[in-house]
Amino acid sequence: MVKPMKKTIQILCFVAIIGSLLFYGLVPSLVDHSLNHPTVTEWPEPSENAADLHQTLFVSDLHADSLLWGRHIDRAYNRGLVDLPRLQAGNMALQGFSVVTQVPQGINYESNGSDSDSIFWLGLAQAWPPAALGDLTRRALLQAERLHKASLASEGKLRVILSQADLRQLLADREQDPELVGGWLTLEGSHALEGDLDNLRKLEEAGFRMLAPTHFFDNAIGGSAHGLEKGGLTDLGREWVKEMDKRSLIIDLAHASPATFDEVLALTGRSVMVSHTGVAGTCPGTRNLTDAQLDALGENGGLVGIGFWDVAVCGQETTDIARAMDYVRKRIGVDHVALGSDFDGAVVTPVDAANMVQLTQALQESGWPEEDIRAAMGGNVRDFLLKNLPPG
Numbered sequence: 001m002v003k004p005m006k007k008t009i010q011i012l013c014f015v016a017i018i019g020s021l022l023f024y025g026l027v028p029s030l031v032d033h034s035l036n037h038p039t040v041t042e043w044p045e046p047s048e049n050a051a052d053l054h055q056t057l058f059v060s061d062l063h064a065d066s067l068l069w070g071r072h073i074d075r076a077y078n079r080g081l082v083d084l085p086r087l088q089a090g091n092m093a094l095q096g097f098s099v100v101t102q103v104p105q106g107i108n109y110e111s112n113g114s115d116s117d118s119i120f121w122l123g124l125a126q127a128w129p130p131a132a133l134g135d136l137t138r139r140a141l142l143q144a145e146r147l148h149k150a151s152l153a154s155e156g157k158l159r160v161i162l163s164q165a166d167l168r169q170l171l172a173d174r175e176q177d178p179e180l181v182g183g184w185l186t187l188e189g190s191h192a193l194e195g196d197l198d199n200l201r202k203l204e205e206a207g208f209r210m211l212a213p214t215h216f217f218d219n220a221i222g223g224s225a226h227g228l229e230k231g232g233l234t235d236l237g238r239e240w241v242k243e244m245d246k247r248s249l250i251i252d253l254a255h256a257s258p259a260t261f262d263e264v265l266a267l268t269g270r271s272v273m274v275s276h277t278g279v280a281g282t283c284p285g286t287r288n289l290t291d292a293q294l295d296a297l298g299e300n301g302g303l304v305g306i307g308f309w310d311v312a313v314c315g316q317e318t319t320d321i322a323r324a325m326d327y328v329r330k331r332i333g334v335d336h337v338a339l340g341s342d343f344d345g346a347v348v349t350p351v352d353a354a355n356m357v358q359l360t361q362a363l364q365e366s367g368w369p370e371e372d373i374r375a376a377m378g379g380n381v382r383d384f385l386l387k388n389l390p391p392g
Contacts (some may be wrong), residue, residue: 027125032069033079035346039316043355050361053370055178058171059356060094060378062305063186063254063276064343067143068100068119070126074150074158081343084150084158086354087181093174093378094161094182094385095353096275098345099143099208100215101136101192107216109286109311112226114191114217137199140192144185144206151183158183160207163392167385184385186252186275189215190240197236197243209389210250210273213237213260222264223257225286232259233267241267248390254305254340261293271301271388276340278312279304281327282320287311291331298332303384305340309347318350318362325376326366337376338384 046054066073066082076085087095105116123133132138151158161167161184170182185207191214193199203211213219218227221237233241241264244251251272253261264272274297278288289297289304297304306324307313313320328337339359341349351358356377363373 028070028122029079031122031125032071032344036069036080036344037348038081038352038355039348039350043351043358046357046361047364050364051357053364053373054357054360055091057091057360057374058093058378058382059091060096060339060381061092061343061353061356062096062273062303062338062340062381063098063307063345064095064341064353065098065100065188065345066343067097067146068122069344072150072153073097073146074154081341081349081352083353084154084181086352088157088179089354090352090356091178092181092353092356093170094167094184094381096186096210097147097183098186098188098275099140099192100188100345101139102189102217103215104217107226109226111228112217112224113228114219135194136192137194137202140187140203140208141206144203144208147183147185148207157181160184161385162207162209162390164386164389165392167382167389171382184209186210186212186250188212188252189219189255190221191215191217191219193221193240195220195236197239200240200243200247200249204247204249208249210252210275211244212252212254212275213240213256213264215255218257222260224255224260225257226255227257230257230259232257233263238263238267245269248388250388253302258293262296265296265300268300271303271384272297273303273305273338273384274340275305276307276312276342276345277304278307278314279324279327279331281331282324283312283314285311294328294331294336298336302336303338303380304328304332304336305338307347308339308341308343308349308351309345312342316348316350318359319366321350321359322362322366322368325363326368329368329372329376334372334375335380338381339377 214224
C-alpha cells in the first residue's frame with residue numbers, strides 16, 4: 001500500500017506543478033492577448049506626405065494601462081498595444097502610463113458596485129506579493145515600480161517624467177535622439193488611497209503626477225459616472241481637491257460622475273484633464289462628455305483626450321477618432337484636443353503605438369491644417385505639462 005500511495009502523491013504533486021505553471025505562466029498572457037489588440041494586424045502604407053509630417057510631430061498619448069499586464073515594457077511583445085519598441089516606431093515622444101488598482105467583475109458603463117475585484121485575480125496570476133494583493137496603495141506602488149524598472153532596463157531610452165524640468169530635458173535631447181521616449185505616471189481612481197490622504201504623499205514620491213477621483217465605482221472621494229449612486233464629492237473628496245492643488249498634481253476627470261465633474265471644476269484652481277473619453281456630440285453614451293462639459297473644460301483651460309475604442313467614438317476606424325477630435329476642435333478650440341487612446345485598457349483599437357501615423361493621415365484627409373495636427377497629436381499635452389507639472 002505504501003508504494004501506490006507514494007506514486008499517487010507524486011502524480012498529484014506533478015499535476016499541481018503543471019497547473020501552477022499554466023496558471024502563473026499562461027493565464028496573464030492569454031488574458032492580455034485576448035483583451036488588448038488592434039482591429040487589424042497589417043495597416044496600409046501611409047502617404048508620403050503623412051509619413052513625413054508625422055516624423056516631425058511631438059506625439060503624446062495620455063492614457064495606456066500597459067503596466068497592469070506583467071509585461072516588461074522596455075521589451076518588444078507580440079501582444080498588447082504598447083511597448084518601448086512600438087512607441088519608438090510610432091514616433092511617440094510621451095506616453096501616459098495609467099495605473100489600475102481595482103475593477104469590479106462584470107464591469108459595465110451604467111452601474112457598478114465596489115464589492116468585487118477582478119484585479120485581485122489578475123495579480124494572483126502574476127504572483128504579486130501578498131501585500132499588494134490585499135492593499136490598493138501597494139498595488140499602485142507595484143505598478144509604478146514597473147515603469148521605473150523599465151526605464152533603468154532601457155539604458156536611457158525610456159525616461160520617467162516627473163517635472164517640467166524633466167520634460168524640457170527630454171525635448172532638448174530628442175533633437176539629437178528621436179528614439180528617446182518619456183513616460184509619466186497617472187492613477188485611475190483614488191480609491192487607491194484607501195481613504196487616507198496621507199497615501200497621496202507615497203504616490204507622489206513614487207512618481208504619480210495625475211490622479212482621477214474615481215474609476216468604475218463610487219468611492220470615498222466621490223461618485224463615478226458608472227457607480228451605483230453617481231453622487232458628487234464627499235467631504236474627503238473636497239479635501240482631496242485642495243491637496244491635489246497644493247501639491248501641483250493634475251486632476252483627471254475621466255469616469256467622474258456629472259456631479260463630481262462639476263464640483264471639482266468649481267473647487268480647483270488649476271486646469272484639469274479628461275485623459276480618455278468620447279464626446280456625446282459624435283457618440284452618445286454615459287462614458288462620453290456632453291457639450292456643457294466640453295464648454296466647462298474649455299473655460300477651465302483643460303484638455304480632452306479622445307479615446308480610440310468603439311464606445312468612445314462609435315466606430316473602429318481612425319476616421320471615427322478624427323471625427324470626435326474635430327468635434328472638440330470646433331466646439332471649444334483645437335488647443336483643448338489631445339489623444340487618450342486607452343491602449344491596453346481591455347479595448348480593441350484601430351492602431352497600436354507603432355502605427356500612430358495612420359491617425360495623422362486621417363486628420364490630414366479630414367482637412368485639418370498642419371498647425372492643428374501638431375497641436376492635437378501632442379503639442380497641447382506638451383504645453384499643458386510644461387505649465388502644470390511640478391517645476392522640478
